[in-house]
Amino acid sequence: MGLKVQATALGSTLVEFKVDYQHSKHLNIGEAVHSEIIYAGGHMWRMNCYPSGVRERDMGGHVSLFLELLNKSSSVEAIFGAWLKGNGRENYTSPKKTLAYVFNEEEEELDEQGWHQFCSRFEVENYHVTEGYITFVCAIMVVGGNSIPVPPSDLGEHLERLLDSTDGTDVSFNVDGETFDAHRAVLAARSPVFNVELLGSMAEATMPAITLHDIAPAVFRIMLRFMYTDTLPGDDELGSSPFEMMQHLLAAADRYALDRLKLMCAQRLWDKVSVDTVAATLACAEMYSCSELKSKCIDFFAAEKNFKKAVLTDSFLQLGHKFPSIIADLRERVGA
Numbered sequence: 001m002g003l004k005v006q007a008t009a010l011g012s013t014l015v016e017f018k019v020d021y022q023h024s025k026h027l028n029i030g031e032a033v034h035s036e037i038i039y040a041g042g043h044m045w046r047m048n049c050y051p052s053g054v055r056e057r058d059m060g061g062h063v064s065l066f067l068e069l070l071n072k073s074s075s076v077e078a079i080f081g082a083w084l085k086g087n088g089r090e091n092y093t094s095p096k097k098t099l100a101y102v103f104n105e106e107e108e109e110l111d112e113q114g115w116h117q118f119c120s121r122f123e124v125e126n127y128h129v130t131e132g133y134i135t136f137v138c139a140i141m142v143v144g145g146n147s148i149p150v151p152p153s154d155l156g157e158h159l160e161r162l163l164d165s166t167d168g169t170d171v172s173f174n175v176d177g178e179t180f181d182a183h184r185a186v187l188a189a190r191s192p193v194f195n196v197e198l199l200g201s202m203a204e205a206t207m208p209a210i211t212l213h214d215i216a217p218a219v220f221r222i223m224l225r226f227m228y229t230d231t232l233p234g235d236d237e238l239g240s241s242p243f244e245m246m247q248h249l250l251a252a253a254d255r256y257a258l259d260r261l262k263l264m265c266a267q268r269l270w271d272k273v274s275v276d277t278v279a280a281t282l283a284c285a286e287m288y289s290c291s292e293l294k295s296k297c298i299d300f301f302a303a304e305k306n307f308k309k310a311v312l313t314d315s316f317l318q319l320g321h322k323f324p325s326i327i328a329d330l331r332e333r334v335g336a
Helices: 121-127 157-165 183-189 192-199 217-229 242-255 259-271 278-287 291-302 306-309 314-322 322-334
Strands: 003-006 012-020 038-040 043-049 061-068 076-084 096-103 112-120 133-145 169-176 177-183 209-212
Touching: 012 038, 012 043, 012 169, 012 259, 038 133, 043 133, 043 322, 061 076, 061 133, 076 112, 096 291, 112 183, 157 217, 169 217, 177 183, 177 217, 183 192, 183 217, 183 242, 217 242, 242 259, 259 278, 278 291, 278 306, 278 314, 291 322, 306 322, 314 322
Parallel strands: 169 209
Antiparallel strands: 003 012, 012 133, 038 043, 043 061, 061 112, 076 096, 076 133, 169 177
């Protein structure tokens, strides 16, 4: 999943929502891939793509797309438009859809609106997949509401500039020969582990330079930027193996008690789960105490068709060596 803001105004925004279709097309009906938070008209929004649709009666033949209002502060009237980018290989006109809807704070259930049959799976796979991804171009325009529009927070942008400029840095980290400058107060505020190490009675509290072991520079760089910006880069910025990078980041998040980062990594790993990766993902979840991801993986295994294929992978054998009790539980659950 990726999100690129193309243009924005006080009450509207235009964004690209990039979905890893190659991995998400196997999701069950009703399972979604979510965009990051979008700010428009003083409200927070999120786009939800269902690669196999949301209704059983559609039998997984269509991709569904919905816009969700995240903050329920008031009733909001908005116009939502979306279309799919083509793959450039066919002379084909992309479906373009627009709706106007009043998002109501009194809604008891998820307040979202969109299209159950945005585009057929056949059209998506033949005309819209580029390097495994599909890209929605979405416009949100807030045209009514009772609130005063407030621009999105730019705190992360300011802190990122502070990190890049190194102004006021008072500690540095040596990670496998690379040096990273940082601010003790920022790291201590974000991580209880760093709080103890950098501001407590430990030796690191008085050291201007600290050497870290058992973490790669690329992993530490992304984690450090997350602590300043609260964001993660897209998969295309994670090197040649985004899946492995997410595993390493989840381990680092567990080590430094960065709970939000840990769950964000878990979601990225879950978005790419398949019979080939589920065992490695489950091992990662078990090793680093991520109960949410572990539960998802076990549910995936519980489907007999998934279990029969997953047991043939090398990663399943490795899972058995490391965590034999999990294998026993899985076999009992699927009756194998």
